[in-house]
Amino acid sequence: MERTRHHLRTRLTALLLALVCVLGLFPTTALAAADTIKLKDFGMSGVAYQSKALGRCTLHQMYYENGSATTVGFCGTKGAGMGSSLKGQTWGNKSEISDSTVKIMMAYYYAHSTGVFTDEAHAMGVDDVWGPEYTWYMNAWVQACIWRYQQGSMGDPVTACAEELMAVYNSLKGTHYTSIDDELDGRSFRDRTQFILDGGAGLWGDCKVYLYSFTGSGSQAHPASSVQKVILGELKITEITEEEYSLIVKKVDSTNPSKGLPGAEFHIQSENGSFSKDVVTGADGTYKQEHLDPGTYAVTETKAPEGYEIDNPGPQYVVLPGNGNNTVTVTFQDTPPSGGEGTIRKVDADDPSKGLAGAVIKITGVDNSFVGTYTTGEGGYLTDVPWDTMPIGSYVAEEMTPPEGYTKSPDQNKIKQSFVWDGNKVCGKLFRFQRTGQYT
Known part of the structure; x- marks a missing residue:
């Protein structure tokens, strides 16, 4: 059986590049969106890519003083003015954007660029922190998805976002993929995007998204009337990393799954080796192990109940938490011996x-x-x-x-x-x- 963690990591494996921490840009529990933000730094990479839907897109990053934090912002108006001459100037008149795809994409970006992850992301092994260069390109991908939303060309969100991911990757590696169903390291652009969007707030955290209008005086290079709006997010992680989780091991009769079997013996082992225990199912056919840390656990049946044979000893791999649930159940089936005969x-x-x-x-x-x-x-x-x-x-x-x-x-x-x-x-x-x- 393929390990769950390995399978999920493969699904989300990024395009490439080494993974190192981005230091000191954000707080560790949430990214707060202030009512007024100020441009702190503006960077241009000189790299651009061509989007079929959006045309030419230039890679750059903007950092804003956001209360006591510094937060990456995104262009709120494609083609409008923005540059280093606007450093120190402000944006305000904050209004909220409720589009779910934009919220998920920004949560995904902030989580991986800052290392602020949910317990479920940690448990699933999808908590890699992007390196600085990689963050630039993923900034461009999220920016393109935002623009698709703004111009009304999002359509099917998975298709639209996957198209932009393919365009960014072609620029990054000099490749020439033409279909979002083309595979890269065994996963298509569509599948990668599907996994990210399916994760939602449960996996990446809840991100509120705000649009800000320019409130500064402008500059000679960028008059106030030409300056773009800015989009910035507030990422909140509701889980507490010290929270404990529970695993229920359930043993049933393979010919009658509603019948729980007592006396089945199992071994529970955490993937990191910090937890190991032998357990036995009770009268209802279950055993509940509480006070577990988030992570991946292997459950193996070591002895069948009296009168039964082990169908598949496992191990079965369980991720805690799973699908947003603090308690996850893994079920094993055993077959009773055959050969008896009834009489009617x-x-x-x-x-x-x-x-x-x-x-x-x-x-x-x-x-x-x-x-x-x-x-x-x-x-x-x-x-x-x-x-x-x-x-x-x-x-x-x-x-x-x-x-x-x-x-x-x-x-x-x-x-x-x-x-x-x-x-x-x-x-x-x-x-x-x-x-x-x-x-x-």
Whole structure:
């Protein structure tokens, strides 16, 4: 079984470049958006790329004094003026942008450029911090997605954002990909984008996005009337990294998944080796391990319950937290030994020693989906019931058609009876479907 962490890391593997920390740009728990922001630094890389939807896009980064922090901002007006001559000037009149794609893309950018991650991102192993050069290019990707939103050409967000990612990558590596379904290291541009957008606030954090209008005096190079608006985000991580999580190991009967099995033994091991424990399922077939740190855990079945065989010992890999949940359940199934046979017989009410062939009996599962209809043979026995594959559980046997020359009893207790199949024998009453025997 492929490890979950490896699988998810592969899905999100960035385009390339070494990963090093970006130091000192943001606080460690949230990026607060002030009512007024001031341009602190403006950088131009001299690199541009060509977007099919947007035309020529130039890579640059803007840093704003944002309260007590410094935050990367994005161009709020494509083609408007912006440059280092505006350092120290301000933007205000803050208004919120609620578009979900813009919010996710900015949360994704801020998380990876600052190292502010959710516990789930840490647990899934998608918490790599971008290096400075890589941050420039990802800034360009997010900027392009914002412009697509502003010009109304977002359409399908996954397609639109993947198209811009492909354009940025072609510029970065000098490649010539033409379809977002082309694969890069085994993953298409579409799949990479899909994973990022599917993560949402649960994986990347909740990002509020604000649009600011220029409130400065402008400069000779950039008159106030030509200066662009600015978009800036406020990333909030609601999880507390010290929070503890729970793992439930569940063992069930493979023929009847609603039946929990006590006495199954498991070994739980954290991927980083900090936790290791042998556990046993209780009366309801479960074991709950609490007080776990976020991370990936391997769960392996070491011994089946009495009377059962291990179907697949594992290990199964579990990520805590998972899908935003602090408690995650992993389920194992075991198969009971086959070979037992039940007995159901149709007899004459006046002479119970006389078995009657030709009675049609319907067997219906009560706690499972089994349904089958069978006909009694010599001696009144059902001989073609698939006892070896029937789920363990409760059933109702009902006479549907009496043998030739007989009529069904008006007593429902005599034509419909309950029983339990435990894999070896029928438990309950001795099944004699006694009917008033009247020859016609």
